Structure formats: C-alpha cells, structure tokens
Amino acid sequence: MIKVHCFVSCVCEVIKKATDVDHRPYYFGVWDADFDITEKMELTYHSENISHDYFCKWYELLYGIRVKKWYDESISKQQNIEKLVEMMEEKESYRHVMVMLDLSKLPERENKFHQSPFPHYVMLETTDDPEEWFMFDPDFRWEGALPKERILAAIREPSVKGGYYFDAKEINQPTNETIEAYFNTCLKRSYNPMTEAVSSIIEAYTVGDRKHHLSELGNALKQLPVLAIRKYAYEHAFAYFANKISMEEMEFELWCDEIELLVKGYTTVQYRAMKLAMTSDYNQIPLIQNKLDEQNAREFKIKQGLVDCYNKWLLCEQVRAQ
Structure with missing residues (x-):
C-alpha cells in the first residue's frame, strides 16, 4: 500500500509488526486529514494551525497506545534538542521516538516532491556508533544510519518543530x-x-x-x-x-x-x-x-x-x- 501521511505511517509501523492486529482502520482519518490555507490563500500541509491531537486520540482508542508529546514549545529549540538526545540515550527498547525535521536538508534522501522546506516526521534509534543514529522513515520506505549531527541540523531548521514518543509494550485489537x-x-x-x-x-x-x-x-x-x-x-x-x-x-x-x-x-x-x-x-x-x-x-x-x-x-x- 502507498504511504500517505508521515505521522500516521510512523505510529502504524509498530502496529504492522503485530501480526494479529490490523493497522488499516487507522487510515480512515487520512483521506480528509487537516491542512491549512494561509493568509495569502496558499494551500499547505503544514502550519501552526494543524494539530495531530485527533490522530493521537484515536490511536489510543483503537489500539490502547498513548502518544505523548516530548517537544515543548515553551522552551528553546536547543533545549528541545538536548531533551531529545537525553531521551534517545536513556530510552527502553519498547519506546518509539518521533521527530519532525526538514527533509530537504538531508540530501542523502530523495525529496520526491521537491519541497524546501519539507517538514516531515521520522523515527529515530541509537546505533553502536555514538556519532550515528538510525533513521527510519516508514512514509517513504527508507531506513539507514546517518551522522547524528546531520539529523540534528535538520531538526534545528526554523521551519520545523515537533516530536512525540509512545510505548508499545502491549497493542490492543481494535473493537x-x-x-x-x-x-x-x-x-x-x-x-x-x-x-x-x-x-x-x-x-x-x-x-x-x-x-x-x-x-x-x-x-x-x-x-x-x-x-x-x-x-x-x-x-x-x-x-x-x-x-x-x-x-x-x-x-x-x-x-x-x-x-x-x-x-x-x-x-x-x-x-x-x-x-x-x-x-x-x-x-x-x-x-x-x-x-x-x-x-x-x-x-x-x-x-x-x-x-x-x-x-x-x-x-x-x-x-x-x-
């Protein structure tokens, strides 16, 4: 199936790995997912007015997994990055960390929409090399190790801010x-x-x-x-x-x-x-x-x-x- 929404694709990847639970009902919320029109009447998929609270609520209702924000808009971008680094170093294996970055700042990745900036959610894991992180992008079916500093640089971009985590110890079958x-x-x-x-x-x-x-x-x-x-x-x-x-x-x-x-x-x-x-x-x-x-x-x-x-x-x- 074609992936169609980066936030949804990230949280669904865990569901897909649970062989007895179906992730497809979660996509009901995507065909008319929120977008925005700017003051200049420009169509945009990303803006300050768009929230993922709806998807978080229904993810918990369907699968029993609570998605929580770790990104705190009341503190600086640098403080949030420090928070992310600490969370990555200390997280348990069942915890999944998502972050928004500007994909256009990672030339190793194909930007098929040729958008710049290109706000996009990905998932991160540590590796045996402290200078590299493993980046997983379910939406574009890409995964691989990248220099940690290049990932952090894409997160530092002023066009992006956001991040979530969720623990998937147990996954409920939706009723x-x-x-x-x-x-x-x-x-x-x-x-x-x-x-x-x-x-x-x-x-x-x-x-x-x-x-x-x-x-x-x-x-x-x-x-x-x-x-x-x-x-x-x-x-x-x-x-x-x-x-x-x-x-x-x-x-x-x-x-x-x-x-x-x-x-x-x-x-x-x-x-x-x-x-x-x-x-x-x-x-x-x-x-x-x-x-x-x-x-x-x-x-x-x-x-x-x-x-x-x-x-x-x-x-x-x-x-x-x-």
Missing part, C-alpha cells in the same frame, strides 16, 4: 464498535474539503482578493501533490473491508483505479492552474472548474462505494456475532 465510531467520524459524506479548498483558492486568484496576484497561483497550489496522495487512504479502507466481506478482487481493483484517477486528477488541476498563472489565459478557468467538478463527483462515488462496503461489513459482523 468493531471503535472502528464503527472512527469510520463515521472520519467520513465526510456531504463535502470534500480539499476540492472545496482548491476551488476557493482558484476563485481568490481569479475574481477575489488575490486577482491582482494571478501569477502566484501556481505557487499557491505547489503543495497540492503532497496532499493529493492522502486520497490513497481510501485504498487502505477498501482493502480492510474487502477482506472482511470477501469482495471479488476485480471489484477491489476497480475501486483502486478510481482512487488513482482521483489522485491524478489533482495533478491536472495543478497543471491547468500553473498554465493560467503563466499565461493569464482566462479560458483555463472553466477547464479547471470542470475538472474540480469531476473530482467532486469521483470522490463522492468512492465514498458511496466505501459506505456500501462498510454496511456489508456491519452485516457480516452481526451475523458472526450470532
């Missing part, structure tokens, strides 16, 4: 009741937040307050690819329910194709917006809006298909309980 509650909390059945956000940005730069800054529209949507991949979380949900209701493989693959088209549709929107920004060709506006309408229709179709799978799963679970 059906909790999965039901989480699914119904996560699925926004009447609107698609990201498509609506992109529409509002297009409007702002064409007829709204930002219309005199049309040339900046491409930059306003430059993080759209980072957010678009979150829609692959639908695939995790279909896979979970498909297994439970014995869905035909062909049907599952058809839904995967729809999800792929949804993700790639945002690439088309971004390309047309960039063309509009560079050429001021207002004939692009109806083309962009038509594509956004198509995106909305496709995502509602996916959501309805997922609801149908969910309802079949509920029925199957009720039968099993009898």
Whole structure:
C-alpha cells in the first residue's frame, strides 16, 4: 500500500509488526486529514494551525497506545534538542521516538516532491556508533544510519518543530464498535474539503482578493501533490473491508483505479492552474472548474462505494456475532 501521511505511517509501523492486529482502520482519518490555507490563500500541509491531537486520540482508542508529546514549545529549540538526545540515550527498547525535521536538508534522501522546506516526521534509534543514529522513515520506505549531527541540523531548521514518543509494550485489537465510531467520524459524506479548498483558492486568484496576484497561483497550489496522495487512504479502507466481506478482487481493483484517477486528477488541476498563472489565459478557468467538478463527483462515488462496503461489513459482523 502507498504511504500517505508521515505521522500516521510512523505510529502504524509498530502496529504492522503485530501480526494479529490490523493497522488499516487507522487510515480512515487520512483521506480528509487537516491542512491549512494561509493568509495569502496558499494551500499547505503544514502550519501552526494543524494539530495531530485527533490522530493521537484515536490511536489510543483503537489500539490502547498513548502518544505523548516530548517537544515543548515553551522552551528553546536547543533545549528541545538536548531533551531529545537525553531521551534517545536513556530510552527502553519498547519506546518509539518521533521527530519532525526538514527533509530537504538531508540530501542523502530523495525529496520526491521537491519541497524546501519539507517538514516531515521520522523515527529515530541509537546505533553502536555514538556519532550515528538510525533513521527510519516508514512514509517513504527508507531506513539507514546517518551522522547524528546531520539529523540534528535538520531538526534545528526554523521551519520545523515537533516530536512525540509512545510505548508499545502491549497493542490492543481494535473493537468493531471503535472502528464503527472512527469510520463515521472520519467520513465526510456531504463535502470534500480539499476540492472545496482548491476551488476557493482558484476563485481568490481569479475574481477575489488575490486577482491582482494571478501569477502566484501556481505557487499557491505547489503543495497540492503532497496532499493529493492522502486520497490513497481510501485504498487502505477498501482493502480492510474487502477482506472482511470477501469482495471479488476485480471489484477491489476497480475501486483502486478510481482512487488513482482521483489522485491524478489533482495533478491536472495543478497543471491547468500553473498554465493560467503563466499565461493569464482566462479560458483555463472553466477547464479547471470542470475538472474540480469531476473530482467532486469521483470522490463522492468512492465514498458511496466505501459506505456500501462498510454496511456489508456491519452485516457480516452481526451475523458472526450470532
């Protein structure tokens, strides 16, 4: 499965290693996970307004593991780094440490989105060499030893701040009741937040307050690819329910194709917006809006298909309980 959210991927890695516990329900919260729009009407996946409290709460409710912040915003960055170093040196094997760093400052790593800065959560472990740490990035399927000082330098960047830890001595099997509650909390059945956000940005730069800054529209949507991949979380949900209701493989693959088209549709929107920004060709506006309408229709179709799978799963679970 494609990884789609660095925070979620980090905490899920522990669940994946527990062979009798399924991590896929946790991805229900990703397809419409929080993002932000700046004062300049720029779409962003990272900002001061975005919190991971929602994911922390449901991680504990689903799996019984409490995720705690170690990063303290009331103290300096250097004090937080000293705190991290001490925690790494003293931590038990069952404790997992996450930290936000600027991935663009680690040229050893592929930055496939070409973003700078690129705030990103990774997991850290010590090694036998006191000058190296082992960095594990589940989101991009990368792991390896790097000089500790290079990692700390990427953490020192002013564009990033954040860190969590969690102890995984025991992992609970999520109950059906909790999965039901989480699914119904996560699925926004009447609107698609990201498509609506992109529409509002297009409007702002064409007829709204930002219309005199049309040339900046491409930059306003430059993080759209980072957010678009979150829609692959639908695939995790279909896979979970498909297994439970014995869905035909062909049907599952058809839904995967729809999800792929949804993700790639945002690439088309971004390309047309960039063309509009560079050429001021207002004939692009109806083309962009038509594509956004198509995106909305496709995502509602996916959501309805997922609801149908969910309802079949509920029925199957009720039968099993009898």
